[in-house]
Amino acid sequence: MEDIIISTLQRTMVAGTPLLLATTGEIICERSGILNLGVEGVMAIGAVTAFIVTMTTGSPWLGVAVAIAAGMTISIIHAFASITLQANQVVSGLALTMLGLGLSGMIGKSYVGKPLLIKMEDWNIPWFSDLPWLGKIFFSQSPFFYLAILLALVSWFFLERTRLGIEIRSTGENPQATETQGVNVSKLRYLSVIIGGGFSALAGAHLSISYSKSWIEGMTAGRGWIAIALTIFALWNPGRAIWAAFVFGGIFVVQYLLQPLGISPNFLAMLPYIATLLILLLISLKDPKKLNAPAMLAEPYKRGKR
């Protein structure tokens, strides 16, 4: 029994990692006032590039770096459409998702089903990993796990405790007032969208080279969409995103736990998505004023217009 609980929690952390990465990225992006629905597509791009580069060069870290670069590059499309052209951000984001999913399927065609033999070693944190229970759950995980938590904390720090963070958040709240204070709104928004894209790609890289160590088309399986829902659930706060992501990681894992009880696996596979709908439902019951949503989220901003 003890073993089951420990291994469930351990896998919860693994399943929550990509959600946390993608959610943190989306939070940064949305805080600057840009809604990016392209997370799912950018994740797929990240997953496929990380997989291919790792397989061909043998270096997982190079794979991660190339994936991040690819994710950032493709996000520029969304940034250009929604910031420079002031296009509808929903449409542009959806287009990015479709582009990313399609492109990744095409690029990765010949790699489908091939196993990845290069392993990214888990990091055992000295002393801590020997702790009973906690050691296995928290301190002998893949590097992605530590990176995700570290990046979420760093993002929180940057958004809340630095001048840049105040500028990014102000941009999402009131771009016009921010501009009159001498801040370059477009530049900050580009920066935020591109950073967000890097995070999404990193989440994808985790899926293909650490989580499942293989590539198949559509392996992101809606995680990008869940990350967008988690952004709302976390009230646009990377700190809250940490536990929100791992709660959802738990829901991903709990289906394997429930299978022996005779519940249809098809039904269990729906759980994360049902849970997503439920939290969106719950959160919309809350007073919108208390949600903390960036006031100008998804509103195109044109300079010099009154």
Place this chain on the structure above:
Amino acid sequence: MKKIQTLEMKKISKSFHGIFANKDIDLKVESGEIVGLLGENGAGKTTLMNILYGLYQPDSGQIRINNQDIRINNPVESINFGIGMVHQHFMLIQNHSVIENIALGYKETPFFFPKIKIREKVEQFSEKFNFNIDPDKKVWQLSAGEQQRVEIIKALLNGADLLIFDEPTSVLTPEEIKELISIFRQMKASGHIIIFISHKLDEIMDICDRVVVLQKGKIVGSTDTKDTDKKSLARIMVGRDISFNIDKKKIARGRKILSVDSISVMGDKGLDAVKNISFELFENEIFGVAGVSGNGQRELAEAITGIRPIYSGKIKINGSDITNKSPRDIYDTGISHVPEERIKFGIAPGLFLYDNAVLKQHHLKKFSRRWFLKYSKIKNHTEDIIKDFNVSTHSINSQIRNLSGGNIQKLILGREISEQPQLLVASHPTYGLDVGATQFLRRHLLSLRKQGSAVLLFSEDLEEIFELCDRIAVIFDGEFMAILDSDDKNLSEIGPMMAGSKRLKKQ
């Protein structure tokens, strides 16, 4: 030593779409001076100051600081020259704290942990100018006066020697205005230059050393305030004598139309915005609600017209209960509404004039048959409104967003009173309109009163309230502080009542 000893604007011209907003303007200000910029709406005051603040580029002309020619390409350069502006609509981030707002604007905010340093700065300033602001409060929790002080701190922190205030008193209570004036005096004493934009003569006379009068983009007069008086300023401002009184005859009021019985209404923030208000309205009567905006006027108007739910109390018209009925039902019982923020709530900007002329009436038999609209009737009706209400437009087949504010407001008024309402609820009907349109609208409200309708008028403009109303209620924080007849002696204390510091017993 101040960075700006003198600032000159020479032969400044600026036009929009071929129409001059400023033409050949010369303005010179010196250290330690408070200069008033007086003019009607659309006279070009704000345009001129936006040029100085770098938001617009002049078509021609020169700006000089300390006798040196300069160019100001954007607000940041303007700030670096020592110019600061407190906009009419505050440039603040509502959801952020005072500290975060100030950190955003301050040039020397450190990158890491900016709040620590800014907190010290804010505390220093609060002490120096006797501001009492909690730096951790969110801006939306502050009163208008406090928000204005945040703007002042922002400007002064960046080393502004010349401060431009665009209609700073329009959102303040009389008490807050007094405090603002004392802040002005303090800044003047320390050598700052203040340019004060206003269309209120009293304040200009009170505050300024010198006044420059703009009319249709040109300077039509410039004088020291001690050498002039209100009446001659008014004459210069509008180019003719204006009478401060509209001809209003006393009319005996008729039977009761509306009774509001201790209603309470919630505001957007989930707090009580209207608290237990009761009053009655009669035929041939204009009932004014005076007060600083944001004290429940909007919520009260919306409750009566059915837009906002009432959670306790009752509203009756001619004895029949209309509490929480739908806006259309309420309109059909004879209550019309001229809403505040006319562009947002009064019209559909992208639709044609004739669509907008029947926004509330299209379901009536005369304009529609089942699912179809009778466009010829609608267009005839629109033509009638345009003629009767002097709406100037080249065609009823154009989008209403192309009209000026005054013409939009005339069309809205025409639409609202075309069905002879028993009660017209008018919220700030003349806000932002020029003198001509204002007089036109006021005359129509009076003629409505003469024809036997009741008018419920919300206004921040006390002159308007005094001119038009038979009875005046003073609202503060969702409650009526008093309901007074127009000849009541207590009216002289309307200022303290608006600020909530005086309250009369219910009559």
